[in-house]
């Protein structure tokens with residue numbers, strides 16, 4: 001038979017049993033308590049819509065000015081946002097994209113040849129598998145080990161034929177910042193092997209309890225390797241629908257210049273970021289601060305409620321987190337995390353994510369989103385703990 005389509009993805013991935021059960025529950029009209037929602041526009045936050053509209057008001061009228069790395073006013077606003085996080089950055093090292101997912105795509109084109117690997121942390125959000133394969137690269141996991149805190153397992157890094165090392169800091173769902181030691185070790189290895197570090201900091205604005213040696217903004221840390229730090233409106237301002245991300249290149253100056261010259265050609269080929277959102281960016285970053293505060297408040301409130309609901313004698317354990325939007329709950333290992341998730345869905349109408357979805361290899365774990373509406377979260381947790389107690 002004639003071949004029509006690329007082999008870069010296993011396109012026919014079947015829906016898993018849990019997704020089928022969720023779809024069936026939704027189709028039946030059964031109300032669910034969804035503790036998996038990670039879309040900030042769907043959790044009852046109050047958006048400053050007038051301020052957002054004002055930010056766009058002038059933007060729509062402007063002429064089209066194609067600029068591969070983005071309009072200078074928007075890039076300057078990103079520099080100011082890094083300054084808010086304590087990092088001084090040269091505006092010429094900032095590149096705008098349509099999202100952090102697109103930042104990965106551009107960087108994979110810049111750094112990798114077809115067939116090379118990108119080293120991805122495990123556990124982590126299952127995004128890199130697709131992003132890498134779509135660029136004809138092979139995702140290769142390296143482990144984060146947990147012994148009270150999450151750390152890079154350097155023995156699990158397979159650098160042969162690698163194009164880049166991805167670090168997610170804070171990681172989703174572990175909520176761990178990369179430590180100074182781990183960052184320096186990775187940067188040293190990357191420099192020795194001619195690799196770049198891609199550091200995804202989209203959750204960096206949501207600290208809970210960072211460790212003393214947490215690197216909370218990698219662009220401010222010297223590195224012998226080329227480093228790209230990724231951010232965007234999607235998480236830091238709770239505005240995923242406006243489609244604007246950014247990256248900052250740091251590391252040895254000659255390498256950064258080389259990288260940016262090549263990246264310019266890639267970005268110029270797509271010119272994917274809309275002019276209105278770029279023109280509106282200074283206003284959006286200001287308006288986003290109020291959204292961010294609400295998210296921080298929500299996350300802290302729900303985490304406290306979870307700690308309280310667990311009390312001191314629960315058979316479940318809440319893993320510590322330095323930052324982020326998730327809670328990882330260890331549940332009794334009387335069945336798999338997938339079985340726990342389907343039991344909770346079918347018996348209790350509570351939707352949670354099983355840890356295996358994030359390659360959490362530590363017994364039975366469930367991942368709960370902490371940005372869910374307070375009442376939904378509290379009721380969902382109450383049902384979850386009642387189910388654990390009843391087993």
Ligand SMILES: Cc1ncc(COP(=O)(O)O)c(C=O)c1O
Nearest residue numbers: 099100101125172200202232234
């Ligand atoms: C760690 C991490 N990076 C990136 C993304 C994607 O962000 P964006 O909407 O900017 O593409 C996600 C989405 O949840 C994420 O969890």
